[in-house]
Amino acid sequence: MVEHQDVSAPARLRVGIDVGGTFTDAVAIDAATLQLVGQAKTPTSHDHPDGVAHGIVTALHQLLDQVGRSARDVVFLAHGTTQATNALLEGDVAPVGLIGIGTGASAVFTKRLAGLRTIEIAPGKHLPVEYAHLRDPHDAAAIGGVLDRFDAAGIRSVVVSEPFSVDVAEGEDLVADAARSRGFLVTAGHEISSLYGLSKRTRTAVLNAVILPRMFATADLVADSIARAGITAPLMVMRCDGGVMSLDEMRRRPLLTVLSGPAAGVAGALMQEKVTDGVFLETGGTSTDISVIRNGRVAVQYTEFGGSSTFLSALDVRAVGVGGGSMVRADLGARSVVGVGPRSAHIAGLPYACFASADDLTGARLSTVAPVPGDPSDYLVLDGPGGRFALTLTCAANALGLVGEQDYARADQEVAALALTPVAEALGLSVRDAAQRVLATGTEPVLDVVRALIKDYRLPEDQVVLVGGGGGAAAVTPFAGHVGELEWRIADHAEVISPIGVALALIREQVERVIPGATDEQILGVRREAEQAVIAQGADPHEVSVDVTVDPQSHTVRAVASGATELRTQDRSSRLSDDDLHRLAARSLRVPPEEAQVLASTAAHRVYGARRRRPWWRLGGGPEHPVRVLDLDGVVRFASPDARVEQGTVGDGTAMLPRAVADLTSYGDGGSRAPALRLLVGPRISDLSGVLDESSLIALARSELEGRDRREDLVAVLERRA
Template identity: 65%
Template sequence: MTVDRRIRVGIDVGGTFTDAVAVDATTLALVGQVKVPTSHHHADGVAHGIVQALEELLVKAGRTAGDVTFLAHGTTQATNALLEGDVARVGLLGIGSGAGAVFTRRLASFGKLELAPGKRLPLSYAHITDPFDEAAVRAAVERVRGAGAEVLVATEPFGVDRPEGEQAVLETARSAGLPVAAAHEITSLYGLHKRTRTAVVNAAILPRMLATADLVDASITKAGVTAPLMVMRCDGGVMSLDEMRRRPLLTILSGPAAGVAGALMQERISEGVFLETGGTSTDISVVRRGKVAVRHATILGKTSYLNALDVRTVGVGGGSMVRLAGGRVTGVGPRSAHIAGLPYACFAAPDELRDARLATVRPMDGDPDDHVVLDAAGGRFALTLTCAANALGRVPDGDFARSGQESARAALAPLATALGTDVAGAARAVLDAGTKQVEAVVDAMIRDYRLDRDTAVLVGGGGGAASVTPHLAAHTGLEGRIARHSEVISPIGVALALVREQVERIIPGATQEQILAVRAEAEQAVVAQGAAADGVEVEVTVDPQTSTVRAVATGATELRTQDRAHRADDTERLRSAAGSLKARESMVRVLAGTDAYTVYGTEVRRRFRGRRRPVRVVDADGVVRLGVPDAQVATTTVGAAGEALAALVRDATAYGDGGVRAPAVRLLVGARIADLSGVLEPDALLALARSELRSRGADEPVVAVVEPRS
C-alpha cells in the first residue's frame, strides 16, 4: 500500500518570527512545525526567511519538495510598509475635461495623506484632458516619471461604467516600463475619490511587494517546489501570486485573517467568536454561518473599498501586567512583561520565587507606577495574566503557556495577601479584570452580527489563548475551547485557506441575468487562480438599499478529501445537535439528511411568542455547520427542485411596506451548503438555485432549509 505523503505548507511572516507548518493533505493533521527569525535585514528581505523556514520544515516533517501540493504565505510586509512610510512614489494620471476635470484635479491632494509621523504619501499628479491623445498621455507620463514616480495609476470619473479612457491611458503608459494600474481594475464600486485613493495606496506598495514576490517565487522553484505559490488575503482566503502582483493591497491587514482562517478550517466553527491572544493583545473576529465577517477597511485613517476581516483589538494578552491601586486590582495591561523586559513570574523555578515581595513600577517613562512586579531571590519578575490563569488551573496540559502549578501559586501569593484573599481569589480578580475588556468587545460583536448565543462558541488561538478564552467562557456561560495547536493557528490557517475572490458591482434594479453574471465572474476568478471547479462555492448578496450585487467565491486548489476513519456516529451527532439546541435529546428529531449532513430540529413554544422550529445542520464529524432559529425543512431531488423550491419560496415570501422579502434559503447538496440567503427577490433567488444545481444529477437528493424573514 502506497503511503500518501502529500502536504500543504503554510508560512506566516510575523514581525519577529516566521512560523511554518506542514499539514497532511488528506487528513489535514499537523505533521511538522518550525520557527525561524524573520529576515527583515537580509539582502533578500523576508523572502530569505520564508525559504529557510520551508527548508527546515521539510526536514522536520520528513518530506521532500515534490510532496508539497499547496504552498501559501501570509505577510505583514504591506501593513508595515504603510505604517513605516516605506512606499514608492505614485504617478497619478487624472483624466477629465470640462466640469469633470475639477473633481479629478482635486485628487492631487492625496499627496497630503500621512503614512507615519513626518511622512506623507509620495505622489506626483499630471492631468490628461483627452485619454486617446497618445502624445498628451506620453507627456503626462514623462512629467510624473521625471518627478520620481515608480508606479502609475490612471483614474477618470465614471471609469467603472466607461473604462475605455483609463484603459487607453494604460496602453500608452506601459511603454514607460513602469508598473501601471487603472482605478476601475482595483475596485468596481462608485465614488471617484474613494476608488482612486484605494488604487493609489495599492500602487504605493506595489514595487516592494513585486520584488519580494519574485524572490520568493524564484527561490521555491529553485528548491524544487512545483505547487503554485499562494498569498494570504485580508479577508481570510488566499490568492495566486499573479493576482497579488496586481492587487498587493489585498495582503494588508492579513495577519489576523490567517488565525481566523485556521479556526474556521481546522476547528470547523459555524457560528462564534475567535480570539487570537498573543503576549500583548487579543485580536477578536467573528465567524457567522461558516464564514468570516468582513467589512470595508480603514487605511491611513480613511475608509477604503478594500474588504478586510472585521478584527477588533484589545490591549490584553498573556503577558499583560497586573495593575494594583488602593488595595485592589484596577486593570490588566496594556503594558506587557515583554515591554518591561521582565520574565513571567509563573515560569520561574519555585526557588527563584523565595522571599517574594510585591512592588509596583513604571514599565516605561510616563506610565503609571501601578504595574505589579515581584522582587524575589531569583530577581525581578512580572505578574501577568498567564500567571493568574495557571494559578487557577485554566491552562491545559501541553499548552504553550502551561507553567508549574507550584510556581504559579507562589507568584500569586503576595498579591493575595495584599488583596486580603486566597490565591484562587487573587487569580480570579486578575482574570476578571483582564477579560472584562475583552468581554465588552465580544458582546458588541455578537450584537453587531446578530449571532445566536445558543450556538456561538468562543475559540481561542495564539500562544496566550489560555489566559483569556477559558475564563471568559466560564464567566459568560458561552461554550469555549482552545484551538488545537493554538500557538501556530495562523500558519495552519494559511495552509488550509481556500482561494477566495469577491466581485462587487453597483447595478440599480439588477436583473436575474446581471446577478448571475456577477456570480459567474467570481466563480471564474477563483478557478483561474487554481481552485478546483467542482468544489467552488459562491455566496451572492443583493443589497437593494445601495444597489450593490456582491458575489464571494471560495474553492480549494485541489479536491481535499479527509480521512473518514474517525467520523461521528448517530449518537454523537444527536448529542452535538441537542447541545446546540439547548434541548433534551429525546426532544430532538432528524428532519432530513444527505451523505454529508444530518438536519436536526425541535419545537419551542413560548408564551406570547408562539411556536418556533429551530434547526441545526450537523456534518459527518459531529460539527454544527448551520444553526437557524426558525425554519422549514424539505427534501427533494435536483430534477424536482425547481417546482418544489418555487412553492416553498412562494409560501414563505413576506410582503410589506419595505417591499418583497424572499425567505433565507440554504440548499444541502452533495458536500456543499449553498447559501442563498443574501437575495431578497424571489425570482432572482430561484435563478441562483437553478444555477447551483445545474451540474448535478437529476436523482441527487437536495435538502432545503427555508427561514422566513420577519
C-alpha cells in the same frame, strides 16, 4: 503508540507559513486527514538580501526535514505576511504618480484627487502622491509628457483614475497600457473596485500603488526561492478576508494582503475548529485580536486608513491591549488592582515570573516600576534571587490552574502561586482571590468587545462559542468564558493557529457591481465572474461555492466565491456515527434526543429539526420548527430558529424550488421578499439568503444545480422573512 504511515504512499502535504514581525512559523497539514503533522519556527529575515523570502524558504526546509518529506510531497503552499500592513502603518511606502482624467465638470472632481497627499497614514507621514491631470486619454503626447515627469521624479508606481470608469474603462485602460509599456507598475481605479465613488475608489487604488513596488519585488523573490526549493505546488498568499489568492493576483492587488495577519488566525479557527457561530480570541503576548464567525463565515467590513474609508474588505477585527504577557498594575496603598497592560513583559525586557524556578522567587520582594520611560510607575515586578520578573496575566491564569497541560502558556502551578503570594499579601487577599482579581481586571475589556460583537452581529447566544488561539490563549479565554457564561475552548495547536489557517484557507474572490434594477442575467453574470476568478487561480471547479447578495438600497450586487485547490476529504473512519450526530443535534436544539428528528440528508450533511411552542412575544402564531444542519464531523454548519426543509434530487429542483420559494415569499407595503434560502448539494452549503427578489433567487438556485447529476440529493432550507 504512533502508527507509521506506509512509506510507499507518503502523505500529501498542505504547507502554511506565517511571516510575523519576529518569527516565521511553518506547519505541515496532511492533505487527506487535515491533521497537523509538523511545525517549525525560524527568525523572520527582514535584513537578509532576499528579505522575508529567505525566512520562508528556511522555515520550509526545516519543516520538510522534520516530517521526513520532500518538496514533491507538497501539494499546496501558502504564506501570510505582515509586510504590507507594516509598510502602511510605518509610512514606509513608495511615491505614486496619480493621473486624473477628465474634462469639463468631471475635471473638477478629478483635480480634487490631488488632496489625497494630505492623508496621514503614519505619524508625520502622508501619502506620497504626485498628481497630474490629463484632459484626453487619447492624447499620446500628453500621456508621454506626464510619464516623463514621473520618470524624472523617480516614480515607478502609477494610478490612473477617471469618473465612471466602472461603466466605461476605455480611458483608464489606454493610459494604463501606455504606462505599463514604459515599465511602470500600474493600478487602474476600475481594476481595484467596480463600485461608484471616485474619491474612495481612487484612494483605495493609491493605497495599493504605494506598496506595489515592494510587494512585487517580494513576490518575485518568494517565487524564485520556492522554485529553487523544488516546490511545484501552486503558491498562494493570505488575503485580509480570510481566503488566499494566487501570487499573480498578489502582484496586481497587494493591498488585499493588508491586515491578513488576524485573518489567518480566524481562518484557522473556522477551518480547523469548524465554528458555526462564535467569537475568536487570538491572544499574543501584548494584545488580543477579537473577530467574529457568523454562520460559518468570517465577518468582514470596509476598512479605513488615515481616518479615510476605502473599498478594501477586510476582517472585522477589534484589538484589545491585553495579552498573555500583559503586566499587572496596582495601587498598593489602596490595596487594589488598577489595570492589566497595556505594557507587556516583552516590551519591558523582563521574564514572566511563573516561568522562573521556585529558587529564583524565594523571598522575592514586590515593587512597582515604569517599564518604559513615561509609563505610569504602577506596574508590578518581583525582585528575587534569580533577578527581576514581571507579574503577568499568564502568571495569574497558571496560579488558578486554568492552563492545560498541553497549552503553550503552561507553567508550574506551584511556582505561579508562589509568584502571586507577595501580590496577595499586599492586597490582603488569598492567592486564589488575588489571581481572580487580576484576571477579572484583565479580561473585562475583552468581554466588553465580545458582548458588543455578539450584539452587533446578532449571534444566537445559545450557539456562541469562544475559541482561543495564539500563544497566550489560555491566559484569557478560559476565564473570559467562565465569567461571561459562554461555552469556550482552546483551539488545537493554538500557538500555530495562524499558519494552520494559511494552510487550510480556501481561494477567495469578491466581485461587486452597482446595477440599478439588476436583471436575473446581470446577477448571474456577477456570480459567474466571481466563480471564474477563483477557478482561474486554481480552485477545483466542482468545489467552488458562490454566495450572492443583492442590496436593494445601494443597488449593489456582490458575489463571494471560494474553493479549494484540490478535493479535500477527511478520513471517513474518523467521522461520527448516526447516534452521535443525533445526540449532538438534540443538544444544539435543546430538546431531548427523542424529540429531535432527521428531516433530510445528503452525502455530506444531516438536517435535524424539532417542534416547539412559539414564545408569546414572537409574532406569527403556531409552533416553531427550529432546524440544525450538521456535517458528518458533528459540527453545526447552520442553525435556524424556524425554517422549512425540502428534500429531493437535483432533477426535482426545477419544480421543487420555485414552489417552496413561492410558498414562503412575504408580501407587504414595501413589496415582496423572497425567503432566505440555503441549498445543500454535494459537499457544499450555498447561501443565497442575500437575495430578496423571487425571480432572481430561483435563477441563482438553478445556476447552483447546473452540471450536477440529476440523481444527486438536494436539500433546501428556507426561512420566511418578517
